[in-house]
Amino acid sequence: xxxxxxxxxxxxxxxxxxxxxxxxxxxxxxxxxxxxxxxxxxxxxxxxxxxxxxxxxxxxxxxxxxxxxxxxxxxxxxxxxxxxxxxxxxxxxxxxxxxxxxxxxxxxxxxxxxxxxxxxxxxxxxxxxxxxxxxxxxxxxxxxxxxxxxxxxxxxxxxxxxxxxxxxxxxxxxxxxxxxxxxxxxxxxxxxxxxxxxxxxxxxxxxxxxxxxxxxxxxxxxxxxxxxxxxxxxxxxxxxxxxxxxxxxxxxxxxxxxxxxxxxxxxxxxxxxxxxxxxxxxxxxxxxxxxxxxxxxxxxxxxxxxxxxxxxxxxxxxxxxxxxxxxxxxxxxxxxxxxxxxxxxxxxxxxxxxxxxxxxxxxxx
Ligand SMILES: Cc1ncc(COP(=O)(O)O)c(C=O)c1O
Numbered sequence: 001x002x003x004x005x006x007x008x009x010x011x012x013x014x015x016x017x018x019x020x021x022x023x024x025x026x027x028x029x030x031x032x033x034x035x036x037x038x039x040x041x042x043x044x045x046x047x048x049x050x051x052x053x054x055x056x057x058x059x060x061x062x063x064x065x066x067x068x069x070x071x072x073x074x075x076x077x078x079x080x081x082x083x084x085x086x087x088x089x090x091x092x093x094x095x096x097x098x099x100x101x102x103x104x105x106x107x108x109x110x111x112x113x114x115x116x117x118x119x120x121x122x123x124x125x126x127x128x129x130x131x132x133x134x135x136x137x138x139x140x141x142x143x144x145x146x147x148x149x150x151x152x153x154x155x156x157x158x159x160x161x162x163x164x165x166x167x168x169x170x171x172x173x174x175x176x177x178x179x180x181x182x183x184x185x186x187x188x189x190x191x192x193x194x195x196x197x198x199x200x201x202x203x204x205x206x207x208x209x210x211x212x213x214x215x216x217x218x219x220x221x222x223x224x225x226x227x228x229x230x231x232x233x234x235x236x237x238x239x240x241x242x243x244x245x246x247x248x249x250x251x252x253x254x255x256x257x258x259x260x261x262x263x264x265x266x267x268x269x270x271x272x273x274x275x276x277x278x279x280x281x282x283x284x285x286x287x288x289x290x291x292x293x294x295x296x297x298x299x300x301x302x303x304x305x306x307x308x309x310x311x312x313x314x315x316x317x318x319x320x321x322x323x324x325x326x327x328x329x330x331x332x333x334x335x336x337x338x339x340x341x342x343x344x345x346x347x348x349x350x351x352x353x354x355x356x357x358x359x360x361x362x363x364x365x
Contacts, residue, residue, distance in 0.1 A: 051246045055068065067234065074216075079220060079222075083138060091140035095333060120153070140173050142162065172200060178205055
C-alpha cells in the first residue's frame with residue numbers, strides 16, 4: 001500500500017512550487033478589468049480572439065490557421081474526429097503517449113502502426129521502408145521535443161526527412177509539441193510547422209506545461225480550411241471553450257509573466273534531471289537511460305528479464321509510483337519504465353530512486 005509519504009514519478013504535471021499562483025491570480029484580476037464582456041460571454045468556438053492572435057504571431061501564421069481549445073487533448077480529439085475514420089492507418093512512435101494511442105485506436109478505431117523511436121526521434125528509415133512496402137497512413141503522430149514518454153528529441157535531419165516522406169506519400173504530420181518551451185540544455189530546433197511548405201503539418205501545443213495544467217488551454221495550428229472545419233465541430237460540441245481561462249492566459253502572456261514562469265520551470269527541471277541522473281547512476285547502475293535536454297520525462301531500461309509489473313508493485317509497496325513502459329506500447333517494453341521528474345523535488349528524487357532501486361532488487365529477487 002502506498003504510504004502517506006508517497007513519491008510520485010508517475011504524473012506528468014508540475015509540482016506546486018513551480019506554478020506562478022500569484023501571477024495567475026493577478027492575471028485573473030487584470031483580465032476581468034481589461035475585458036469583462038469578452039471573458040464573461042460565450043465568445044467563439046475558435047477561442048478568445050486576442051489569445052488566438054498572440055499564438056498566431058508567435059508561430060508567424062494567420063489567425064485563421066489557429067483554434068484555441070480546452071487543453072491540447074481537446075485539440076487532438078477534434079483533429080482525429082475530423083481527419084481519422086475507423087480503419088484508417090496512422091503512424092505513432094514506439095513508445096508513445098498512452099492517451100493518444102488509446103484515443104486513436106479505441107475511440108477512432110484507427111489501425112495504429114508503431115514505428116521505433118530512437119534517441120534522435122522516430123526512425124524515418126523504418127517508416128520509409130513501411131511506406132515503400134505499401135503502408136498508406138492518414139497521419140503520423142509525432143512528439144518532436146522531449147517526447148512523452150521517452151524524453152527524446154527529433155533531430156533536425158529527421159524533421160526534414162519526415163516532411164519529405166509526408167509530401168511524397170501524402171500523409172499529414174501531426175506535430176504534438178506541448179514541451180517545446182521547456183528546453184534547458186542544447187540547441188532549439190525549428191518546428192516542422194515552420195519548415196513545412198506544402199500544408200503537410202498540423203501542430204498542437206499547450207499552456208499546461210508553461211502556465212499550469214488546470215487552466216486547460218491548448219491549441220492547434222494548421223491549414224485554414226481544416227481549422228475552419230474543426231471550428232464547426234467545436235461549435236456543435238461545446239459552443240466555445242472557456243473564455244475565462246483563455247482571457248487569463250492571454251493576460252499572463254501579454255504581461256510577460258509567462259516568460260518568468262517558463263524560466264522558473266526550466267531551471268527546476270534542469271536541477272531535477274541532474275539529481276535524477278546522479279541518483280540512478282548511484283543506486284541503479286544497471287539501468288540505461290538518456291538524460292533529456294528538456295521536458296518532464298526520462299525513460300529507463302532495466303536489464304533484460306526484469307519484470308516491470310513486479311517492479312511497479314514492489315515500488316508501490318515502498319511508496320513510489322512509476323508508469324510501466326508497457327503502458328506506452330502495444331507490445332514489448334516489459335523491462336522499461338517512465339519516470340516523470342516534473343512533480344518531485346530534488347530531495348524526493350533522491351529518496352524515491354533509493355526506494356525504486358530496492359524495488360528493482362526485490363522484483364528480480
Ligand atoms: C504529448 C502530449 N500531448 C498532449 C498532452 C495533453 O496536454 P493538455 O494538458 O494540453 O491537454 C500531453 C500531456 O501530458 C502530452 O504529453
